[in-house]
Amino acid sequence: MSKINLTLKVWRQKNGREKGGFETYTAKDIDTDMSFLEMLDVVNEQLTHEGKEPIAFDHDCREGVCGMCGAVINGQAHGPLKGTTLCQLHMRNFRNGETLVIEPWRSRGFPILKDLVVDRSAFDRIIAAGGYISVKTGQAPDAHAVPVRKEDSDTAFDAAACIGCGACVAACPNASAMLFTAAKVSHLSHLPQGQVEAPERVIKMVEQMDKERFGNCSNEYECEAACPKEISVEHIARMNSEYRQAKWKAKH
Amino acid sequence: MPELNAKIPSGPLKDKWTQHKAHIKLVNPANKHKYNIIVVGTGLAGGSAAATLAELGYNVQVFCFQDSPRRAHSIAAQGGINASKNYPNDGDSIYRLFYDTIKGGDFRSREANVYRLAEVSGNIIDQCVAQGVPFAREYAGYLDNRSFGGAQVSRTFYARGQTGQQLLLGAYSALMKEVNKGSVKMFPRTEMLELVVVDGVARGIVTRNLVTGDIETHAADAVVLATGGYANVFHLSTNAKGANVTAIWRAHKKGAFMANPCYTQIHPTCIPVHGDYQSKLTLMSESLRNDGRVWVPKKPQDKRNPRDIPEEERDYYLERKYPSFGNLVPRDLASRNAKEVCDEGRGVGPTGQAVYLDFADALKRSGKAVLAERYGNLFDMYEKITGSNPYDEPMMIYPAAHYTMGGLWVDYNLMSNLPGLFVIGEANFSDHGANRLGASALMQGLADGYFILPYTIGDYLAGVKAGKATTDIPEFKEAEKYAKEKINRLLTIRGKRTVDEFHRELGLLMWNQCGMARDEKGLKEALSRIFEIRNEFWQNVDVPGSGTDLNQSLERAGRVADFLEFAETMVYDALHRKESCGGHFREEFQTPEGEALRNDNHFCYVAAWEFNGVGKEPVLHKEPLDFEEVHLAQRNYK
Numbered sequence: 001m002s003k004i005n006l007t008l009k010v011w012r013q014k015n016g017r018e019k020g021g022f023e024t025y026t027a028k029d030i031d032t033d034m035s036f037l038e039m040l041d042v043v044n045e046q047l048t049h050e051g052k053e054p055i056a057f058d059h060d061c062r063e064g065v066c067g068m069c070g071a072v073i074n075g076q077a078h079g080p081l082k083g084t085t086l087c088q089l090h091m092r093n094f095r096n097g098e099t100l101v102i103e104p105w106r107s108r109g110f111p112i113l114k115d116l117v118v119d120r121s122a123f124d125r126i127i128a129a130g131g132y133i134s135v136k137t138g139q140a141p142d143a144h145a146v147p148v149r150k151e152d153s154d155t156a157f158d159a160a161a162c163i164g165c166g167a168c169v170a171a172c173p174n175a176s177a178m179l180f181t182a183a184k185v186s187h188l189s190h191l192p193q194g195q196v197e198a199p200e201r202v203i204k205m206v207e208q209m210d211k212e213r214f215g216n217c218s219n220e221y222e223c224e225a226a227c228p229k230e231i232s233v234e235h236i237a238r239m240n241s242e243y244r245q246a247k248w249k250a251k252h
Numbered sequence: 253m254p255e256l257n258a259k260i261p262s263g264p265l266k267d268k269w270t271q272h273k274a275h276i277k278l279v280n281p282a283n284k285h286k287y288n289i290i291v292v293g294t295g296l297a298g299g300s301a302a303a304t305l306a307e308l309g310y311n312v313q314v315f316c317f318q319d320s321p322r323r324a325h326s327i328a329a330q331g332g333i334n335a336s337k338n339y340p341n342d343g344d345s346i347y348r349l350f351y352d353t354i355k356g357g358d359f360r361s362r363e364a365n366v367y368r369l370a371e372v373s374g375n376i377i378d379q380c381v382a383q384g385v386p387f388a389r390e391y392a393g394y395l396d397n398r399s400f401g402g403a404q405v406s407r408t409f410y411a412r413g414q415t416g417q418q419l420l421l422g423a424y425s426a427l428m429k430e431v432n433k434g435s436v437k438m439f440p441r442t443e444m445l446e447l448v449v450v451d452g453v454a455r456g457i458v459t460r461n462l463v464t465g466d467i468e469t470h471a472a473d474a475v476v477l478a479t480g481g482y483a484n485v486f487h488l489s490t491n492a493k494g495a496n497v498t499a500i501w502r503a504h505k506k507g508a509f510m511a512n513p514c515y516t517q518i519h520p521t522c523i524p525v526h527g528d529y530q531s532k533l534t535l536m537s538e539s540l541r542n543d544g545r546v547w548v549p550k551k552p553q554d555k556r557n558p559r560d561i562p563e564e565e566r567d568y569y570l571e572r573k574y575p576s577f578g579n580l581v582p583r584d585l586a587s588r589n590a591k592e593v594c595d596e597g598r599g600v601g602p603t604g605q606a607v608y609l610d611f612a613d614a615l616k617r618s619g620k621a622v623l624a625e626r627y628g629n630l631f632d633m634y635e636k637i638t639g640s641n642p643y644d645e646p647m648m649i650y651p652a653a654h655y656t657m658g659g660l661w662v663d664y665n666l667m668s669n670l671p672g673l674f675v676i677g678e679a680n681f682s683d684h685g686a687n688r689l690g691a692s693a694l695m696q697g698l699a700d701g702y703f704i705l706p707y708t709i710g711d712y713l714a715g716v717k718a719g720k721a722t723t724d725i726p727e728f729k730e731a732e733k734y735a736k737e738k739i740n741r742l743l744t745i746r747g748k749r750t751v752d753e754f755h756r757e758l759g760l761l762m763w764n765q766c767g768m769a770r771d772e773k774g775l776k777e778a779l780s781r782i783f784e785i786r787n788e789f790w791q792n793v794d795v796p797g798s799g800t801d802l803n804q805s806l807e808r809a810g811r812v813a814d815f816l817e818f819a820e821t822m823v824y825d826a827l828h829r830k831e832s833c834g835g836h837f838r839e840e841f842q843t844p845e846g847e848a849l850r851n852d853n854h855f856c857y858v859a860a861w862e863f864n865g866v867g868k869e870p871v872l873h874k875e876p877l878d879f880e881e882v883h884l885a886q887r888n889y890k
């Protein structure tokens with residue numbers, strides 16, 4: 001265990017209406033075993049004692065699975081470590097004396113609510129548009145009625161591991177939500193249960209995504225690089241092809 | 253106050269639920285949309301209940317404090333979900349799951365509830381698979397199972413180490429389908445602050461919009477609380493940071509009874525505490541005990557590198573003491589034994605508060621690829637947090653507060669003693685007695701939400717006139733005023749200590765005096781300390797910012813204020829229960845071998861506490877537990 005000192009440049013913004021700006025703070029004697037959010041906790045305790053308002057940031061599970069946390073650290077969504085959410089990023093990944101620029105996700109689709117907290121309800125609306133199998137409680141047959149190939153089940157899982165944090169949007173130069181949307185489309189269409197509604201699902205979800213003012217995909221692959229669950233851009237290719245087929249079917 | 257009636261149906265145990273369903277009242281399908289139901293919480297219990305109620309045609313309003321219903325604490329569950337499918341053909345049955353759960357709970361749960369839970373467990377798996385939950389499968393395409401503590405069959409279904417996530421995303425997708433149809437109205441980033449009770453009946457809630465600070469009122473024909481457990485009373489726990497007691501505590505203050513609050517579960521396999529800045533403890537799923545072997549050095553203060561300690565100088569204490577269950581004993585035993593060896597000075601790691609969980613044998617037996625398939629994400633998480641790689645070095649683990657068996661009292665219909673108030677999931681006390689078995693919380697949450705509450709709530713609503721819900725009555729105005737005043741008070745104290753400082757102080761006190769082991773002296777001390785901490789809190793807490801925008805310090809302050817009141821009730825419960833059972837271990841009551849010693853003559857009941865004013869001893873109501881099917885026995889896992 002060792003201690004480091006850091007300079008933080010943090011985006012502070014009172015609410016969605018007022019303009020924001022950077023404030024500089026020092027984070028002293030930071031234990032390298034701390035998580036990034038624990039480091040922010042320490043800074044917030046210090047700010048509170050100084051009579052200042054602490055930095056607002058979203059978090060809940062602190063185990064990398066709820067998708068609540070997230071910020072851009074020195075230009076990288078969730079910071080420098082691959083496949084890691086901010087809450088699982090530990091301070092041993094930083095050097096003594098470093099300056100860290102900490103900003104919220106920036107996208108038209110994610111309005112800022114306060115400091116590092118953004119409104120990601122657009123993701124819920126994309127799921128509501130069709131990101132499910134419309135089975136009602138009680139309708140299900142025995143779980144073994146339909147065997148599923150292990151490969152398909154595993155690929156479905158890889159996509160279903162999405163935590164909906166929004167890092168893909170934050171990392172994309174166009175602020176596109178393709179990886180998020182594709183992950184759900186691909187999760188469900190890899191399973192036999194998901195086939196029935198697959199064509200309608202992909203059309204409705206893509207239409208909703210477009211309505212939410214996310215940008216287009218221009219194959220930059222920044223989303224995959226930033227994704228804490230390392231979800232592959234191959235799901236985007238799959239969604240595109242499903243979308244084309246579904247549109248073609250709808251016409252003919 | 254009417255006496256507690258658990259409303260357990262008559263008839264043989266195995267027919268109770270079927271008979272009950274056949275005879276309860278129904279709401280006419282054409283009238284369902286006239287009924288308004290509030291569901292607070294979108295975890296497995298709340299999400300599944302809200303979706304199912306909406307499918308049935310009710311008008312549902314749903315609340316959660318996270319920014320999306322998909323983020324409820326259930327998402328963090330790792331290991332799996334039990335169901336008595338008997339797919340592995342290893343002799344499982346509804347009866348066996350029922351029996352294991354009753355025994356695991358140390359004979360302090362209701363037979364009828366537990367049997368019903370085991371009965372519907374299979375339907376849960378069917379439902380989740382149909383929703384597209386990607387459970388682990390074998391090459392033939394069928395579902396895979398593994399075993400968990402307290403069972404000798406493999407009945408746990410899992411989705412890598414992210415079972416909770418996948419089940420919750422299933423319930424969330426069902427919920428969003430109903431949001432899309434307009435049958436559910438979703439209120440994220442909204443916290444319930446008060447329950448509104450009119451003439452003894454639950455009629456609605458008061459909430460705070462966590463973005464704008466607006467205090468709002470909502471009326472309904474029934475209120476369902478699915479707000480999870482209170483393990484964060486210990487400050488450091490495996491729960492999500494936002495997990496709280498607020499909703500159930502404030503309902504308790506309005507008359508709902510709090511049952512068995514001292515039954516808390518300390519999970520044996522968590523990453524040990526390593527600093528005073530620590531904000532939470534991370535669970536390493538119990539499933540690891542399938543392949544990991546728990547040990548400490550035989551000699552106290554043995555500081556050698558674990559790989560340099562020869563076999564004969566290691567004590568695999570669980571295998572030694574419990575040869576038939578070995579590393580898979582229930583959680584309370586595994587935790588207490590870890591504490592015991594550390595108290596003997598045989599603990600490892602820098603603080604001496606840790607034991608080894610070693611995968612060396614499993615690696616030799618099955619190879620790295622197999623272990624990676626089973627536990628890869630857990631091993632990665634461990635390495636991210638500790639910087640040490642469990643493929644090379646044994647993990648270090650220590651028990652941590654994890655789950656709360658206690659909660660609001662409910663009858664067989666999952667209704668509290670306040671008509672119209674239903675409580676489901678971890679928030680109620682119902683099915684796990686004094687100790688919950690691994691992989692049974694997910695089962696209970698989904699059983700309550702998908703398959704039990706949607707029936708039983710109809711029985712209540714059928715007797716209520718629809719469309720009467722209104723906030724335009726004095727009780728709502730009063731509750732709203734009370735909630736606003738409380739916020740104002742918190743914001744105007746402007747003392748010297750932060751909310752977290754108080755939470756840490758309370759948590760440490762509860763951990764030491766009302767945690768893994770308790771005794772009368774310590775509990776009495778705790779009572780006076782809680783009183784002092786609470787008094788200081790209300791004079792010296794500093795809550796910066798305002799009430800009219802997003803203010804996380806204020807959110808935490810409200811929750812900690814409630815923990816400071818609730819903690820007392822927990823201690824009173826622990827103090828009055830002069831026996832040891834499951835997670836409640838009173839030092840004074842143990843067998844010569846150090847196992848929990850129950851006192852069935854005096855304590856074979858549910859302790860349901862009635863609120864009697866802050867700081868005053870609550871009033872005890874007893875619901876006797878009648879065992880018709882199983883024979884009360886000293887648990888034996890040897």
Ligand SMILES: Cc1cc2nc3c(=O)[nH]c(=O)nc-3n(C[C@H](O)[C@H](O)[C@H](O)COP(=O)(O)OP(=O)(O)OC[C@H]3O[C@@H](n4cnc5c(N)ncnc54)[C@H](O)[C@@H]3O)c2cc1C
Nearest residue numbers: 293294295296297317326331332444480677678691693694
């Ligand atoms: C790390 C970890 C691993 C686990 N692993 C397993 C496992 O493998 N198997 C197993 O069976 N169990 C496991 N458990 C236990 C299990 O996850 C929980 O008991 C269960 O998920 C609780 O579900 P719930 O629906 O009752 O509540 P939660 O999922 O806690 O949901 C509570 C909901 O209530 C809302 N809420 C709370 N208070 C308020 C309020 N005042 N106002 C508005 N909304 C509010 C929250 O927003 C949330 O939506 C694990 C628990 C932990 C901590």
Ligand code: FES
Nearest residue numbers: 060062067069087
């Ligand atoms: S806080 Fe849950 S993913 Fe980071």
